[in-house]
Amino acid sequence: MxxxxxxxxxxxxxxxxxxxxxxxxxxxxxxxxxxxxxxxxxxxxxxxxxxxxxxxxxxxxxxxxxxxxxxxxxxxxxxxxxxxxxxxxxxxxxxxxxxxxxxxxxxxxxxxxxxxxxxxxxxxxxxxxxxxxxxxxxxxxxxxxxQDIIKKLVDLIRITSIVEVLIRLIGADEHIYANSVDSMQWLEDTNVLEMIVDKFSSSDCPEVHANAAETLCAITRYAPPGLASKISSPSFIGRLFRHALDDSRPKSVLVNLLSICISLLDPKRLTSGTCYIYNRQLAYGSGITAKPEMVEAMLDSLGDLLKLLDISSSDNVLLTTYGKLQPPFGKHRLKIIEFISVLVTASSEVAEKKIVRLGAVQRILELFFEYPYNNFLHHHVEKIVVSCLESKNTEFVKHLLYDCNLTGKILEAEKNFTLAVDVNRPTVPAEGRSPPRIGYIGHITRMANKLIQLGNDNNDIQTILQENGEWVEWQTNILLKRNMVENVFQWACGRPTSLRDRTRDSDDDDYQDRDYDIAALANNLSQAYQYGIYGSDDIEEAHGSPERDDEDAYFDDESAEVVISSLRLGDDQER
Incomplete structure (x- = not known):
């Protein structure tokens, strides 16, 4: 107009x-x-x-x-x-x-x-x-x-923007590759993978190592068949570990190369750094299918990796709020534990035998208790323990329960729930202050619950637990009470309680699948509206109006059903 x-x-x-x-x-x-x-x-x-x-x-x-x-x-x-x-x-x-x-x-x-x-x-x-x-x-x-453009891009791999071009060019973008298979076929015959891996030996810059690893991780997730088969070949895996185990190289080389191996074992897993996955939704899965020859190539270097977990030769000291670490656990050791956790999840019988023979789980459990405040370490160790318990290999389960003495270590930690005052241990409490409570009680509680859950279907586990009188007493007098206290679905915090008692750990619970108690919710909402907590404009009316009676605050089950439907609709939209 x-x-x-x-x-x-x-x-x-x-x-x-x-x-x-x-x-x-x-x-x-x-x-x-x-x-x-x-x-x-x-x-x-x-x-x-x-x-x-x-x-x-x-x-x-x-x-x-x-x-x-x-x-x-x-x-x-x-x-x-x-x-x-x-x-x-x-x-x-x-x-x-x-x-x-x-x-x-x-x-x-x-x-x-x-x-x-x-x-x-x-x-x-x-x-x-x-x-x-x-x-x-x-x-x-x-x-x-x-084709010299490829080499120039790799030479500038320290720049994150250039990495984005390189990743898309190699084939990490599903739509580009799907629509232009013929025009990208020639990339499989180039030595682009070798050029990227060489950056781990020719550069000492951590940014270069991180970006090179991110590029190779993107290739493991989605790449042309030729490049995908080349990067998972035993010869290429051996080349990665030669660089990773080179003592003259910075620790960032080991950390980032292990990220590549983790991505090879589980392509759905997001490793450190920015993830350049375009137009694809990745979900974590419990089952990992890895090529047997690739797993065996990684197992060849497992013994050398376990040697790097040794903390006796390190003189580093890190002061913390609760005391000091001598030495600090370090990012490279944490990445080794993470790699082993994914390796165990791969459910390879060859890997399980090698892990048992090298005593890897036993050493990892020792580190779990030696560093009581490293939650990242505790998370990965818990995954290893659960994977061992869920293994179909009974010898692997017995190794965890007998040789590693999992139940004994849990009971010992429950007895001594404060940090031990010992200057010879890796974690030492601060002087002049009372030792703090250890930080892995939640993790060992979940391990114990998993052990009991699996014992219901596994006679071997059930027998081991029942034969241990101390365990039965602790389970009855402490663990069951702790589970009741920590069951968030029983907490009356102004939110609806569930119709059935939920004993599952909240981390494993699908929060979308809940049955709400309509009557309880109606009662909560009616009280909320009665006291005017849902709107500041209505507070005066809710409390001061003489005409207001009980019928104004009435909220029936039918109305509550409408509210519940809207809640579930919101959950569906979030999903």
């Missing part, structure tokens, strides 16, 4: 385009240019598609502005130039990818003699990813003809 009355204003971009001699910089300085591009302004698009203008846009993205340059040229213009390309206007992208000189200019950003600022690297990455999505075949044909 306003434009009919003559109240409309011309677009600033149109005003610039109406000039006889205007420049690209005038347009880039205009805030509405991106909106005009997205709305496919014909005059603007025809101007930006010109080769001269495309070249200028690319130069703003790949070339650092001079030091004396104004703020517009160094900050705003590169950003706007990147946004123009990522508006995905087909005619502009086509003008770029079909001109080899312009493509050479774009990828000249990767040249080693150029500075590679984080800002421009991000713009370069966004443009290349946009081309990968919209002009996949043309771009892949260009890269195939210039």
């Amino acid at each position: 306003f434009w009919r009355m003559g109240l409309s204003t011309a677009s600033p971009v149109e005003t610039i385009l109406d000039k006889e001699n205007f420049t690209l910089e005038e347009l880039l300085d205009e805030d509405e240019i991106i909106q005009e591009c997205r709305s496919l302004n014909g005059r603007l698009i025809n101007f930006l598609r010109e080769r001269v203008q495309v070249e200028k846009l690319i130069r703003y993205i790949v070339e650092e502005a001079p030091e004396e340059a104004e703020r517009l040229q160094s900050l705003k213009f590169p950003f706007i130039a990147c946004e123009i390309f990522t508006c995905e206007v087909d005619i502009i992208l086509k003008a770029l990818v079909e001109d080899e000189e312009l493509m050479n200019l774009l990828f000249s950003f990767l040249d080693p003699e150029r500075p590679h600022s984080t800002q421009l690297a991000g713009y370069f990455s966004k443009v290349v990813v946009c081309l990968l999505l919209r002009k996949t075949t043309t771009l892949m044909n260009y890269i195939q003809a210039h």
Whole structure:
């Protein structure tokens, strides 16, 4: 209506385009240019598609502005130039990818003699990813003809934005690979995996190691068949462990290479760092199927990994609020424990025999009790114990209960529930203060409950538990009472109680599958409305109105059913 009355204003971009001699910089300085591009302004698009203008846009993205340059040229213009390309206007992208000189200019950003600022690297990455999505075949044909681009990308793997390009290029994007199988087939014949692994030996930078590991983890989750089979081959696994066990290399090499092995064993598992999985939903599963030859290749180095768990030769001391650690457990030891926990979950009979023979579980349980405040360690050890108990191999279960003396260690921890004052132990309490309570009671409680649960279906476990009088007494007098106290479904905290007694651990419970007590909820809600706790505006009315009677606060079961339905609907939407 306003434009009919003559109240409309011309677009600033149109005003610039109406000039006889205007420049690209005038347009880039205009805030509405991106909106005009997205709305496919014909005059603007025809101007930006010109080769001269495309070249200028690319130069703003790949070339650092001079030091004396104004703020517009160094900050705003590169950003706007990147946004123009990522508006995905087909005619502009086509003008770029079909001109080899312009493509050479774009990828000249990767040249080693150029500075590679984080800002421009991000713009370069966004443009290349946009081309990968919209002009996949043309771009892949260009890269195939210039395969040195792969090496340049790997050389800049310390830059996270470059890692995103590399991961998408190799095939971690499902849609790119599915729609362009033929154009990406040649990648399987390159030595890109070897180039990435070499970064663990040629660089001491932790960022390089983390990004290289993230790239390889992405390949394990979704990659062309050729690369996937190559990265899981025994020879490649052996190469990874040679780098990981090299004493001359930083500990970040070991940590990140073990992340790759964990991802190989369980591709659904998200390892450390940023996860570049596009358009795919990954869910954790209890069953892991790993190639037997790959598992055996990893088991060859298990003994050397267990030696690295030794803490007797370390002189490091870390002061904490509760005392001191001598030495601190360390990220590399924690990653070894995590690797073993995934290895145990793989349910490989060969792995179980090797783990029993090397005494891995026994040593890991000792560390569990030696570091009573390392919750990450406790989490992984609990997973190992549960996997052992659920194993179909009876010898593995007996090893945990007899050789490792799991029940005895649990009972000992329950007796001595405060930190021991012993200067020769790894964890020493602070002087002049009473020893704090140990921090793994919750974990051993879950282990004990799991042991009892499995004992109901396993006669061997049941026999071991029943023969131990001390265990039976502790289970009856302490564990059962603790479970009742910690059963959150019995707490009357203004929330509905469940119709049935839930004895499952809250970590294992599906909170979406609950039966609500309608009568109890109706009573709670009626009281809530009666006392006016749901709205500050109604408090005065709820408490001070003489006309208010009991019928105003009445809330029947039918109304409660409506509330419950809305709650469940909210749960479904969250899912």
